[in-house]
Amino acid sequence: MQEQAQRMGRPREGRVDTAIAKATLELLGEVGYARLTMDEVASRAGISKATIYRRHPSKQEMVFAVAIHGDELPIPDTGTLRGDLEQLARTIVGHLSGPATKALIGLLGEVDTDPGLADRFVSAFIEPERLGNTAMLEQAVRRGELARLPDMNLFHAMFGGTVLAWTLLARNAPEELPERLATAALAVLRDAELRAGST
Amino acid sequence: MQEQAQRMGRPREGRVDTAIAKATLELLGEVGYARLTMDEVASRAGISKATIYRRHPSKQEMVFAVAIHGDELPIPDTGTLRGDLEQLARTIVGHLSGPATKALIGLLGEVDTDPGLADRFVSAFIEPERLGNTAMLEQAVRRGELARLPDMNLFHAMFGGTVLAWTLLARNAPEELPERLATAALAVLRDAELRAGST
């Protein structure tokens, strides 16, 4: 689709993007978003600051591009809904342990600075996850484990939000969550089925 | 409590604390945590920066003290568990609309910078809320609506996390949440009762 983008002049070096991403993720992991500096990213990537700014207009955008990049969570397929729920919880928990989370939280704190960043968040981070959740539950419907899709807005907020609060706010042990969350989610889904059936 | 603190010299002016709080909350609302500057707070409060720093050791601590200040959510008491759950959801949603949220998120992004801030968070924000939740469910137990308390860690993470994700991340309409969340929470609680009873 974007084939018509004519190449003129020296093409950008792929190595650069890789190096920026590597350095950024490293630093996010080591010192977090607030103390990540562009000079240090450039230094570690072995490139110059100007080269970073040719690709990303600001620190925010760079971190966003590197750390959020529409992750496309893999849709779990364990054979049972309960297994899928546990699997998904595990995946999200895993994600929230990597450097991406520090990026996520740091950027969230600067949403007010850059109008439009909020929308970018929704479309790059929230929306794909929501679609993944939907696909997972549609699978369950096809398997006959669910009669219909529940209120996806609520399900999505509940599932992701619980993981967030459990690990980042309450700082509970991550490995203890998936099983419990799966149980709770199943309860909600079954209850919704009954409620819908009786209406 | 710390009355024994000897007073010598000129006493602090109460007006100052009020002005700091007012200016801080204003700015949090207008530009968010990241773009709130100490100079601007001082300027709006009509005081000097040194005066702020005499009370609060850093920007983080100031915002923390002003915006988080262990709110002691009032324990809802509507007569029914379902009513209480809706009421609580409404209260939390309300809180997350004020400037306190911007403070919360901004500070969260600087947890890596200041070790110990995380603990402060837990003790000033998470723990009181957890206790409130517990009190609310104990009420339901006394009323006979629940046989016993559920896994409070999970309940708390789920309840608060869902509100957070619904309003801040997904940016759904706040007023649509309380009823749905109460339904979901009830489903989880009832399911846990059954599961516990059969064990």
Place this chain on the structure above:
Amino acid sequence: MQEQAQRMGRPREGRVDTAIAKATLELLGEVGYARLTMDEVASRAGISKATIYRRHPSKQEMVFAVAIHGDELPIPDTGTLRGDLEQLARTIVGHLSGPATKALIGLLGEVDTDPGLADRFVSAFIEPERLGNTAMLEQAVRRGELARLPDMNLFHAMFGGTVLAWTLLARNAPEELPERLATAALAVLRDAELRAGST
């Protein structure tokens, strides 16, 4: 006269201005105007860049303030016009060997960048020198060595310009100039006397 300048807040430290001047002159001497960097000035002066910029709005202005500062050449008074001329030539030659000259030339190259800098030059550098020249020749008139003042514009341009071209452009030996210049200047002055007398 500027007594009404109310002092509020912490007063500026005199040490800072001294340190800036010292570091700037040192660097002008070592690497010249173009390669003098604000970071290095700050570093050598043991102060921060912000402190420099509080006093001087740009590199240009800083160098200007430090190196040009209306030097008020001392008016020579050797007893004879010829002696005074030689003395003055020696003084100017001496000045053009210090770091101030590198500043002068470097700034001259950036006159186009900052409109108004040209005027500042004239009033801080040219005008005082012209007045000094005038005072010197008035002395000669009082002594009876001259009947009247010559065309001061021409005299000034000739005297200063010759020193400039001799040392900076042609790069001749500085010590050989004063005597020759005094002779030439005397010739011009005497010739002007004759010409004026016969008119």
Place this chain on the structure above:
Amino acid sequence: MQEQAQRMGRPREGRVDTAIAKATLELLGEVGYARLTMDEVASRAGISKATIYRRHPSKQEMVFAVAIHGDELPIPDTGTLRGDLEQLARTIVGHLSGPATKALIGLLGEVDTDPGLADRFVSAFIEPERLGNTAMLEQAVRRGELARLPDMNLFHAMFGGTVLAWTLLARNAPEELPERLATAALAVLRDAELRAGST
């Protein structure tokens, strides 16, 4: 002269040199040496930066080559020494009004950066002018207006230096200089004759 330079591949386009010179002189006139950028020169010339750097090793050299290019001032020949002096003054004044002057001053400010630039200056700018001056005065000797050549170092510094100071530093009206300078120069020359004769 260097015709033996092997030509391989595509020959250089003459149009390019013209365009570089045109753009450079334009920019020197508009914004001066310091704010002239290589990118803007390339852009205006409709060529690429690499093409400039294939011809000129640096900004300094480019400006030098374009603006100074050993002008070979035409030796005036009006029939009288006084006429020649006025004529020469007029020529120099004319030169110092064009973009060449901004180049001259700008480059002078970077002499410290590039050792050797000073020598280039002398050989490309000072020396030819000195030779021109000498030729002019030899003409006067042949005509019998002078008995012998004066101290050419001094004469040259005085003549050129006066024009420089008059127009660039003092910023006097250029058209008022030639007649006055001719008179002064004549006075110096005549005085030197007397002095030499009496020795």
Place this chain on the structure above:
DNA sequence: CATTAATCGAGACGGTACGTCTTGTCTTGCA
């Protein structure tokens, strides 16, 4: 009533990161 000790407004200061700009080099593909 004078002393004392802390407070306050104002703003200078050191440190540090940001994002921009310019120079001179290098790498494509086309002619």
Place this chain on the structure above:
DNA sequence: TGCAAGACAAGACGTACCGTCTCGATTAATG
């Protein structure tokens, strides 16, 4: 090979913010 286009490394510029500091002027409690 020459050239247009433009990416790249290096590094200076001027701005912004934080948290500390130094003034001089208050303002109670104490001696």
